[in-house]
Amino acid sequence: xxxxxxxxxxxxxxxxxxxxxxxxxxxxxxxxxxxxxxxxxxxxxxxxxxxxxxxxxxxxxxxxxxxxxxxxxxxxxxxxxxxxxxxxxxxxxxxxxxxxxxxxxxxxxxxxxxxxxxxxxxxxxxxxxxxxxxxxxxxxxxxxxxxxxxxxxxxxxxxxxxxxxxxxxxxxxxxxxxxxxxxxxxxxxxxxxxxxxxxxxxxxxxxxxxxxxxxxxxxxxxxxxxxxxxxxxxxxxxxxxxxxxxxxxxxxxxxxxxxxxxxxxxxxxxxxxxxxxxxxxxxxxxxxxxxxxxxxxxxxxxxxxxxxxxxxxxxxxxxxxxxxxxxxxxxxxxxxxxxxxxxxxxxxxxxxxxxxxxxxxxxxxxxxxxxxxxxxxxxxxxxxxxxxxxxxxxxxxxxxxxxxxxxxxxxxxxxxxxxxxxxxxxxxxxxxxxxxxxxxxxxxxxxxxxxxxxxxxx
Amino acid sequence: xxxxxxxxxxxxxxxxxxxxxxxxxxxxxxxxxxxxxxxxxxxxxxxxxxxxxxxxxxxxxxxxxxxxxxxxxxxxxxxxxxxxxxxxxxxxxxxxxxxxxxxxxxxxxxxxxxxxxxxxxxxxxxxxxxxxxxxxxxxxxxxxxxxxxxxxxxxxxxxxxxxxxxxxxxxxxxxxxxxxxxxxxxxxxxxxxxxxxxxxxxxxxxxxxxxxxxxxxxxxxxxxxxxxxxxxxxxxxxxxxxxxxxxxxxxxxxxxxxxxxxxxxxxxxxxxxxxxxxxxxxxxxxxxxxxxxxxxxxxxxxxxxxxxxxxxxxxxxxxxxxxxxxxxxxxxxxxxxxxxxxxxxxxxxxxxxxxxxxxxxxxxxxxxxxxxxxxxxxxxxxxxxxxxxxxxxxxxxxxxxxxxxxxxxxxxxxxxxxxxxxxxxxxxxxxxxxxxxxxxxxxxxxxxxxxxxxxxxx
Numbered sequence: 031x032x033x034x035x036x037x038x039x040x041x042x043x044x045x046x047x048x049x050x051x052x053x054x055x056x057x058x059x060x061x062x063x064x065x066x067x068x069x070x071x072x073x074x075x076x077x078x079x080x081x082x083x084x085x086x087x088x089x090x091x092x093x094x095x096x097x098x099x100x101x102x103x104x105x106x107x108x109x110x111x112x113x114x115x116x117x118x119x120x121x122x123x124x125x126x127x128x129x130x131x132x133x134x135x136x137x138x139x140x141x142x143x144x145x146x147x148x149x150x151x152x153x154x155x156x157x158x159x160x161x162x163x164x165x166x167x168x169x170x171x172x173x174x175x176x177x178x179x180x181x182x183x184x185x186x187x188x189x190x191x192x193x194x195x196x197x198x199x200x201x202x203x204x205x206x207x208x209x210x211x212x213x214x215x216x217x218x219x220x221x222x223x224x225x226x227x228x229x230x231x232x233x234x235x236x237x238x239x240x241x242x243x244x245x246x247x248x249x250x251x252x253x254x255x256x257x258x259x260x261x262x263x264x265x266x267x268x269x270x271x272x273x274x275x276x277x278x279x280x281x282x283x284x285x286x287x288x289x290x291x292x293x294x295x296x297x298x299x300x301x302x303x304x305x306x307x308x309x310x311x312x313x314x315x316x317x318x319x320x321x322x323x324x325x326x327x328x329x330x331x332x333x334x335x336x337x338x339x340x341x342x343x344x345x346x347x348x349x350x351x352x353x354x355x356x357x358x359x360x361x362x363x364x365x366x367x368x369x370x371x372x373x374x375x376x377x378x379x380x381x382x383x384x385x386x387x388x389x390x391x392x393x394x395x396x397x398x399x400x401x402x403x404x405x406x407x408x409x410x411x412x413x414x415x416x417x418x419x420x421x422x423x424x425x426x427x428x429x430x431x432x433x434x435x436x437x438x439x440x441x442x443x444x445x446x447x448x449x450x451x452x453x454x455x456x457x458x459x460x461x462x463x464x465x466x467x468x469x470x471x472x473x474x475x476x477x478x479x480x481x482x483x484x485x486x487x488x
Numbered sequence: 489x490x491x492x493x494x495x496x497x498x499x500x501x502x503x504x505x506x507x508x509x510x511x512x513x514x515x516x517x518x519x520x521x522x523x524x525x526x527x528x529x530x531x532x533x534x535x536x537x538x539x540x541x542x543x544x545x546x547x548x549x550x551x552x553x554x555x556x557x558x559x560x561x562x563x564x565x566x567x568x569x570x571x572x573x574x575x576x577x578x579x580x581x582x583x584x585x586x587x588x589x590x591x592x593x594x595x596x597x598x599x600x601x602x603x604x605x606x607x608x609x610x611x612x613x614x615x616x617x618x619x620x621x622x623x624x625x626x627x628x629x630x631x632x633x634x635x636x637x638x639x640x641x642x643x644x645x646x647x648x649x650x651x652x653x654x655x656x657x658x659x660x661x662x663x664x665x666x667x668x669x670x671x672x673x674x675x676x677x678x679x680x681x682x683x684x685x686x687x688x689x690x691x692x693x694x695x696x697x698x699x700x701x702x703x704x705x706x707x708x709x710x711x712x713x714x715x716x717x718x719x720x721x722x723x724x725x726x727x728x729x730x731x732x733x734x735x736x737x738x739x740x741x742x743x744x745x746x747x748x749x750x751x752x753x754x755x756x757x758x759x760x761x762x763x764x765x766x767x768x769x770x771x772x773x774x775x776x777x778x779x780x781x782x783x784x785x786x787x788x789x790x791x792x793x794x795x796x797x798x799x800x801x802x803x804x805x806x807x808x809x810x811x812x813x814x815x816x817x818x819x820x821x822x823x824x825x826x827x828x829x830x831x832x833x834x835x836x837x838x839x840x841x842x843x844x845x846x847x848x849x850x851x852x853x854x855x856x857x858x859x860x861x862x863x864x865x866x867x868x869x870x871x872x873x874x875x876x877x878x879x880x881x882x883x884x885x886x887x888x889x890x891x892x893x894x895x896x897x898x899x900x901x902x903x904x905x906x907x908x909x910x911x912x913x914x915x916x917x918x919x920x921x922x923x924x925x926x927x928x929x930x931x932x933x934x935x936x937x938x939x940x941x942x943x944x945x946x
Contacts, residue, residue, distance in 0.1 A: 255715050255847075255848040256714040256715040256723070256724050256848075257713050257714040257715055257724075257881070265714070265728075266714050266715075266724060266727070268731070269724070269727035269728050269730075269731045270723075270727050272727075272730070272731040272734065273726070273727045273730040273731055273734075273750065273751050274751055276730065276731070276734040276737075276738070276747040276750075276751060277744050277745075277747040277748040277751055279734075279738070280734070280737075280738035280743060280744050280747055281744055285738060286735050286738050286739055287735075289734040289735040289738055290735040292731065292734075293731050293732055293734060293735055389713075389881035389882050390713040390714075390881045392881075393885075398884060399881055399882055399883075399884055399885075400884070423715070423847035423848045423850075423857055424847050424857055424882060425857075426856060426857055426858070427851075427857075
């Protein structure tokens with residue numbers, strides 16, 4: 031006989047305790063590990079040992095020890111491996127055949143072909159790409175990253191980010207509106223790319239030569255105390271950088287044009303943030319047995335994940351569109367599935383992971399300032415530790431959650447949150463909004479299997 | 489007979505209920521109105537009627553309707569009334585005889601006399617000032633404001649802020665270190681003042697002429713979403729402004745020097761924020777029966793308060809030093825009592841009132857980010873309403889508490905919180921820290937009496 035009343039603690043579905051008065055029930059927010067996949071759950075448990083923990087300590091220490099500095103802006107063909115001759119285009123995300131590529135990616139590749147003079151019309155450009163005469167490769171395979179379509183062509187100037195012998199590269203940010211990275215390719219787009227090649231790139235390179243390198247960690251760290259999150263909000267970092275370089279740029283021929291461009295592009299530093307994060311994360315590639323995520327990238331069709339212990343292997347899964355705030359006249363039905371290498375910022379602990387720094391970001395990606403704080407707090411559960419240089423003032427100056435651990439994602443069932451722009455699904459249109467997206471669970475399941483396999487093969 | 493136990497609700501001193509078990513006591517945080525002054529409490533109650541409420545509605549509406557724009561930078565003698573000829577110096581705070589002035593104020597007046605060429609040595613300058621041959625007047629009496637010592641001399645370039653026919657003025661910010669406004673007056677200080685007169689002022693004026701006016705409300709509003717509070721933290725507004733004006737400044741002779749100065753002065757926009765606040769608050773001066781505070785200012789000896797319904801009258805009380813964070817080697821014993829017109833920013837709802845926007849400010853003035861949120865929330869209790877253009881993202885985009893009501897201060901016993909710099913008490917030393925200070929209660933008691941008197945005299 032039960033005489034003292036019933037108190038229920040339920041870890042299963044709420045319907046199990048539907049008949050019990052709500053006041054007597056505590057419903058746990060518990061999810062089965064490995065998203066309910068028993069096989070992967072067993073693998074995850076088998077990997078959760080001192081070997082993995084030791085490897086992860088070394089991996090995150092290697093990442094946090096990198097101090098990326100912007101040292102130059104050079105044409106891609108001069109600095110990126112394999113871009114010196116021939117028709118080569120880099121793109122965002124994991125590898126993908128041209129035939130499977132999404133609208134904005136095709137549009138950006140067409141625009142780059144027009145810009146390089148490989149084709150005279152959009153139709154010619156598409157035909158050229160379809161013919162297979164242009165070599166296509168992921169940015170990530172060449173130490174580079176690019177936002178959205180992420181297309182880099184040989185003549186484009188790229189940011190050169192360095193720490194000692196390490197190098198990483200990123201395209202220059204074009205600003206908002208009709209831009210190549212969102213799949214637009216008309217004359218306005220190509221004209222801007224020519225100006226970036228002939229003026230913006232050389233002037234910035236000369237300015238860096240005169241001024242000296244820019245410490246990206248310091249710049250982004252300061253911007254996190256000024257409402258940026260290092261991915262979708264970059265107005266503070268861009269303003270700080272412009273103010274610092276303005277005297278040097280002003281002294282150069284065409285400096286005024288460059289200052290005008292920087293004054294009008296609130297997102298200029300995004301690509302620096304990305305290249306800096308890429309340089310840092312690459313330090314962990316190939317650290318055996320580490321379950322640290324070293325890259326998250328999307329090509330508009332598939333989401334790709336790389337993990338330290340499995341080197342340069344990609345674990346992929348289909349990707350969906352981001353939800354968020356759309357420009358007037360557009361909705362989720364117009365949205366392309368998520369794309370871009372910019373999730374390298376979340377991989378390091380910026381962007382969605384640093385939302386707490388940026389209450390104003392919610393006006394751009396949706397939600398409330400409290401959601402922003404909660405998002406950062408929740409990302410602590412799937413990361414290896416706080417970033418030592420990226421402090422979040424609203425959370426009493428604790429470091430941003432840094433270094434996603436595949437095992438923690440599987441254990442908690444919490445997926446990395448990524449801030450992102452939203453491209454129209456058709457080539458040639460451009461940006462239609464911005465929002466938040468979760469990484470797909472499938473890539474973490476595959477990564478666990480890959481990590482187990484890598485350990486067993488040694 | 490009490491049989492059900494005792495529950496105590498205590499609104500008095502905690503010692504009254506010292507003998508009652510703590511668990512049974514609710515201690516109210518209640519303070520007697522008018523800081524315990526029964527006579528003023530009666531006056532405050534007598535003023536708390538529809539006449540006052542109606543006047544306050546009109547007063548705060550008038551303040552919020554002002555849209556200050558920076559339109560020019562001109563020598564003080566050209567634009568400030570009564571500075572066209574003769575030896576005139578303006579200073580911060582309410583009026584004060586030279587003989588009673590504090591060290592940093594005397595130092596700044598000496599430096600300005602040297603800068604104007606009225607004296608060749610510091611000793612000559614002090615003698616001249618002591619002789620009474622230099623007319624001294626508060627900045628506030630000439631539609632102007634100046635931070636710390638706030639000294640404005642005829643040759644100094646001043647910011648000209650306008651809305652229609654309204655005008656307000658402020659000195660140009662010199663940066664940190666050895667600067668006039670903290671009482672330093674050596675050759676470095678005077679040399680910088682000459683450069684500001686000959687280069688900075690004319691270049692900024694020409695840039696504004698070419699670029700057009702700068703909307704101060706829009707600039708500060710954007711900076712509040714970037715960690716500034718518009719008083720002690722100005723790096724976002726300064727960076728935004730510099731980035732916006734850089735192309736125009738770069739095209740002017742000596743533009744590069746000016747861009748270098750702006751790149752090195754994180755506080756440049758403070759004086760713009762002050763002049764904008766002054767222009768807005770002046771719109772309420774003389775609105776009969778309004779209990780809205782229109783100015784708070786300190787001269788290093790006395791704190792001065794002005795209230796809409798009593799026009800240009802000052803209510804004064806002795807002022808103490810601010811508590812906060814001191815530079816290494818200095819402490820509160822070295823601190824001058826608080827000074828400066830910069831509390832005009834708090835008068836409008838910036839600075840201490842907007843701390844919630846600026847979690848990073850606590851590294852400069854002390855406290856924690858939670859204290860910053862609590863401070864802004866508490867200032868709601870003594871203000872007439874949220875500012876319609878100054879949103880605070882961490883408080884879900886509510887406006888900053890704006891418009892201090894003398895009656896609410898007396899009713900709640902809560903005093904306005906002011907962020908401030910701390911000057912060394914001796915002339916010639918300079919800044920030794922920054923911190924937070926409360927307005928003295930005495931000025932609010934005097935203001936209530938003055939308001940009652942003003943009403944009775946009509």
